[in-house]
Amino acid sequence: MSAASTAEAPAYVANTKVGRFTDFVDERVGGSGILREFGRKVFPDHWSFMFGEVALYSFVILLMSGTFLTFFFDPSMAETHYAGSYTPLKNVEMSVAYSSSLDISFDVRGGLFMRQVHHWAALLFVASVAVHMLRVFFTGAFRKPREMNWVVGGVLLILAMAAGFTGYSLPDDLLSGNGLRIIDGVIKSIPVIGTYISFFLFGGEFPGTVIISRLYTLHILLVPALILLMIVVHLFMVVVHKHTQYPGPGRNDRNVVGYPLGPVYAAKAGGFFFIVFGVIALMAGFFTINPIWNYGPYDPSPVSAGTQPDWYIGWVDGALRLMPGVISGFHFEYIIFGHVLTLNVLLPALVPAGLVFTVLFTYPWIERWITKDNREHHVLDRPRNAPTRTAIGMAGFTFYCVMWAAASSDLIATHFHVALNDVTYWLRALFFIGPVIAFVVTKRVALALQRKDREIALHGRETGRIVRLPHGEFIEVHAPLDEYKRYKLVGFESLAPLPAQPNEHGVVTRKENRRAKLSRWFFEDRVAPATPAELEAGHGHHEAVEAGEGQKTLSH
Amino acid sequence: MGNHSDGSPNHSGTVATAGQHEVEKFQDPGLPPHRLRLADTDPKAAKRAERQVAALFATSVVGTVIFLVAYFAIDLGDDSSIATIRLQNALLGIGTAFAMLGIGTGIVHWAKALMPDHEVSEERHAIRTEDDRQAAVRIVDDIVEETGIKRRPLIRNTLLGAVALAPLPALAVFGDLGPRPDDKLAHTMWAPTDGKLKRLTRDPDGTPIKASDVTIGSAFHVIPEGLNELHEGKLNEKAKAVVLLMRLDPASLNPSAGRETWGYNGIVAYSKICTHVGCPVALYEQQTHHLLCPCHQSTFDLTQECKVIFGPASRPLPQLPIAVDDEGYLVATSDFKEPVGPSYWERDEHERSINS
Numbered sequence: 001m002s003a004a005s006t007a008e009a010p011a012y013v014a015n016t017k018v019g020r021f022t023d024f025v026d027e028r029v030g031g032s033g034i035l036r037e038f039g040r041k042v043f044p045d046h047w048s049f050m051f052g053e054v055a056l057y058s059f060v061i062l063l064m065s066g067t068f069l070t071f072f073f074d075p076s077m078a079e080t081h082y083a084g085s086y087t088p089l090k091n092v093e094m095s096v097a098y099s100s101s102l103d104i105s106f107d108v109r110g111g112l113f114m115r116q117v118h119h120w121a122a123l124l125f126v127a128s129v130a131v132h133m134l135r136v137f138f139t140g141a142f143r144k145p146r147e148m149n150w151v152v153g154g155v156l157l158i159l160a161m162a163a164g165f166t167g168y169s170l171p172d173d174l175l176s177g178n179g180l181r182i183i184d185g186v187i188k189s190i191p192v193i194g195t196y197i198s199f200f201l202f203g204g205e206f207p208g209t210v211i212i213s214r215l216y217t218l219h220i221l222l223v224p225a226l227i228l229l230m231i232v233v234h235l236f237m238v239v240v241h242k243h244t245q246y247p248g249p250g251r252n253d254r255n256v257v258g259y260p261l262g263p264v265y266a267a268k269a270g271g272f273f274f275i276v277f278g279v280i281a282l283m284a285g286f287f288t289i290n291p292i293w294n295y296g297p298y299d300p301s302p303v304s305a306g307t308q309p310d311w312y313i314g315w316v317d318g319a320l321r322l323m324p325g326v327i328s329g330f331h332f333e334y335i336i337f338g339h340v341l342t343l344n345v346l347l348p349a350l351v352p353a354g355l356v357f358t359v360l361f362t363y364p365w366i367e368r369w370i371t372k373d374n375r376e377h378h379v380l381d382r383p384r385n386a387p388t389r390t391a392i393g394m395a396g397f398t399f400y401c402v403m404w405a406a407a408s409s410d411l412i413a414t415h416f417h418v419a420l421n422d423v424t425y426w427l428r429a430l431f432f433i434g435p436v437i438a439f440v441v442t443k444r445v446a447l448a449l450q451r452k453d454r455e456i457a458l459h460g461r462e463t464g465r466i467v468r469l470p471h472g473e474f475i476e477v478h479a480p481l482d483e484y485k486r487y488k489l490v491g492f493e494s495l496a497p498l499p500a501q502p503n504e505h506g507v508v509t510r511k512e513n514r515r516a517k518l519s520r521w522f523f524e525d526r527v528a529p530a531t532p533a534e535l536e537a538g539h540g541h542h543e544a545v546e547a548g549e550g551q552k553t554l555s556h
Numbered sequence: 557m558g559n560h561s562d563g564s565p566n567h568s569g570t571v572a573t574a575g576q577h578e579v580e581k582f583q584d585p586g587l588p589p590h591r592l593r594l595a596d597t598d599p600k601a602a603k604r605a606e607r608q609v610a611a612l613f614a615t616s617v618v619g620t621v622i623f624l625v626a627y628f629a630i631d632l633g634d635d636s637s638i639a640t641i642r643l644q645n646a647l648l649g650i651g652t653a654f655a656m657l658g659i660g661t662g663i664v665h666w667a668k669a670l671m672p673d674h675e676v677s678e679e680r681h682a683i684r685t686e687d688d689r690q691a692a693v694r695i696v697d698d699i700v701e702e703t704g705i706k707r708r709p710l711i712r713n714t715l716l717g718a719v720a721l722a723p724l725p726a727l728a729v730f731g732d733l734g735p736r737p738d739d740k741l742a743h744t745m746w747a748p749t750d751g752k753l754k755r756l757t758r759d760p761d762g763t764p765i766k767a768s769d770v771t772i773g774s775a776f777h778v779i780p781e782g783l784n785e786l787h788e789g790k791l792n793e794k795a796k797a798v799v800l801l802m803r804l805d806p807a808s809l810n811p812s813a814g815r816e817t818w819g820y821n822g823i824v825a826y827s828k829i830c831t832h833v834g835c836p837v838a839l840y841e842q843q844t845h846h847l848l849c850p851c852h853q854s855t856f857d858l859t860q861e862c863k864v865i866f867g868p869a870s871r872p873l874p875q876l877p878i879a880v881d882d883e884g885y886l887v888a889t890s891d892f893k894e895p896v897g898p899s900y901w902e903r904d905e906h907e908r909s910i911n912s
Contacts, residue, residue, distance in 0.1 A: 040676075041678075042676050042677070042678040085632070085633075105641075106632070106641060107632065109627055109630075109632060109644070110627060110644075110648055112641060112645050113644075113645050113648040113649060113652075116645070145683060178835055178851065181795075181833070181834045181835060182833045182834065182835065182851060184833075184834060184898070185830075185832065185833025185834040185835075185897070185898035186833055188898050188899065188900040188901075189833075189898065189899060189900070190901075191901055192901055193901075194900055194901055195737045195741070195900045195901055195902055196734075196736075196737060198737075198900075199734040199735060199736070199737045200730065200733040200734040201733070201734070202734065203733060203734045203735075204734050204735050204740075204792070205740055205741070205789075205792040205795070205796075206792070206795055206834070207791050207792065207795060208734075208792065240683060241683070242680055249584060249585045249586060249587060249588055250584065250585075250586045250587030250588070250677060252584065253680075254679065254680055255677045255678060255679055255680060256677070256678050256680055257587065257675055257676070257677045257678075258675060258676065259673070259675065259676070260676055263667070263671050264667050264671045264672065264673065267663050267664070267666060267667035267671060268663075268664055268667045268668070270663060271659070271660045271661070271662070271663030271664040271666075271667065272660065272664065273660070274656045274657065274659040274660030274663070275656070275657060275660035275661060275664070276660075277652070277656040277660070278652070278653045278654075278655075278656035278657030278658075278660055279653070279657075281649050281652035281653040281656060282649055282650075282653040283649075284645075284649050284652075285645060285646050285647075285648060285649010285650055285652070285653065286646060286649055298791070299760075299791070299794070300791060300794050300795035300798060300829075300836065301759050301760075301777060301779070301794060301798045301828065301836055301838075302777075302836065302838060303835055303836045303838050303850055303851065304850065305839060305850040306850070307850060307851060317852075320832075320833065320852055320868060321852045321853060321867075321868060322868075323868045324867070324868065325832065325854065325864050325867060325868045325869045325870035325871075326864050326870055331870045331871075332870050333870035333871060333899055335904045338904055338905060338908075339901050339902070339904060339905070340899045340900065340901055340902075340903045340904050342870065342898075342899035342900075344832070344868050344869070344870045345832065345833060345868070345898070345899070348868070378680060409853065410850070410853060420853060421866055424853065424866075424867075483582075483585040484585055484588040486582065487582055487584060487585055490581075490582045491581075491582065491584065529581070529582075530582075531580045531581060531582070532580070532581075532582055533580060
């Protein structure tokens, strides 16, 4: 924050000590240009912009707590007999990795706290990356010029899950060992090379003696390095593009409205780091996470009921659970030219995740192709003002959540006293119809909210004051909005379907026709923003509220 | 929605394009007037906010002290009890939380209450100027031209070939990450060594099981004799060899042709490794004779030779042929007649070679 307070440095003589110090450094290494550029850079402010910050800060906390853990953790799978202070496991045969994880928990002061900070921060990291991406999607922040940054964000999400999974397996306890067992089973289902990949990964048969140290290298070196690289690229692009802003009076695609970096924004963002840290510390202090001492060392034989992966792997595990192995006599595992194709594992492991990430990575270009919109967008959409996009997002989210719920099908069954098989049957049905329902409902809700916005913009807000008119009629008095509040409700662009257009040869191509159809599907249901003419005309007349009527009279 | 007709392809006049409806739109009223905060107008309120910020920072100091006291004053000792660790963990959590939240909320409160809260509007700049763009594109074109790569396809093609092949050593160098699978997955420890049949022993202590110990309705977790004495690769062998042993009323078992002798008096042994992705199928429902995998809920019916009746598995659990030796202990008469565990590409090949 010292840099922030020196933004006044352009005055010939620095007035503050920090300013003079900055001057000293600047005269020797330069950098006043950077400070001039960043010292007062404007950042828009909104609570939903915090999710990205939470992700960044939890990553910093992960690096700090993780470094501490590496000083005590030993990723060896050599066999040892536990000699630490946790009595129930005394003399139990286990791997050095598990034993050193127990030592961190019970014999290193603050070790358990650090482990819990690390695990909670990891859960929060993936969660905040995911929620941040939802925010970016639903507000249309991925549009030009930010498509590439959206892709970088998607890569970060995958890396975050990879970091989480490689770390989850390190303590070599029963639960994480079973997780690896499942990974091994999934890998073996890959045609042609699956068995080889499994043997190469585990250095022989499962579980072997090398997997923990190999995952350790990935977890503390390769994956965090890639994450760091991607974060740098991500933030660099944020600086290049400047931040998006929510629509409102005074905000448009040509400006950026907010607080200057120094001092207000830097103080808020910097202070927020400490708040994130404090909240994680509270969770680590009071909520047990991954009590590995309860699970015991990995052993291929026992397993406890109700096993769950960490939340972010749940959707893949849930997909594995939902897939039936046999449907009325048809086996999804069959033999083709003397080789085994085990689709009951391969399909659920690859298809849903492949689908989600393909759509995620290509969506900015799909929407751009449909709208033929090549303009830069720096003002966000309120989700209701892009009903079809919001509906697509909710459909995808529901698809994800059904699989995620399926990863807890056994717990749902035991908690709500219903048959496990029925839970699975319901979730199998929801896997297909859930996204459709979500799409339809979301779109209708978005359109309804848009109509409500129109009504408020045209007729004012409800005051709750009931007045009796001389002839006996009761009415509720509506108070008109001031122009700033009204602009927030009407200041958006409502895209209409874009019909097929001939190319330079005067031909409407088949591709263009498909695009026009999609455009129509995207935008045919729309509510146009209220216009000044409607406000004039519609004083007190409820009939004019319907968007279509207003729009039609205007456009003809 | 009355304006579906807007989508009609013949009616391009209604398509909203930028600027077309500018007249009909509400004009942007500009930034709302700035509203002063209490601290901006009332020096008392400003002083109060200042004290609040200072108090929050002081809380942080208290948190740091709590952390240090909890770290140094609580002795974990040689045999620390869970209660001590829990107490220390909670105090370290509280200490850190106060220390961090004190600073964090203090700074944020300072920024919100006392620092200038004027929203500023700044122009966005084009990502690059048109001038730069044209110059850059021209430079790239010139560079490509000067290399002559277009005019000399021989150079281009050999370079492409070389670059395409160059990463192969980087791939090949990982060849020693693991051994070739060969037929390792096809065999388990149950195969008789030197003609001596392996006894079924209890998991984990390795004591042999007498047929008379297995009462109807009971179930045993079983490992092969000699597993615990292994030094190398014990877990690898265990991951393939674990077995569930159960005794049912012989009448409820329906062995298929050729498998009548694989059980003994209603005692049957099945691989415990799920044929889905390899979790241990550890739950035995005694009344229904179902085996349930707790990981993905594949359910196998013992009375139908562990056929899949629910869940994602597609193949029955492999059965281990068992008999009784002279001393009345249960033994495996041979290895499994098929590879155990999750399916893999070469599995069918292995199964055929086992049975030939």
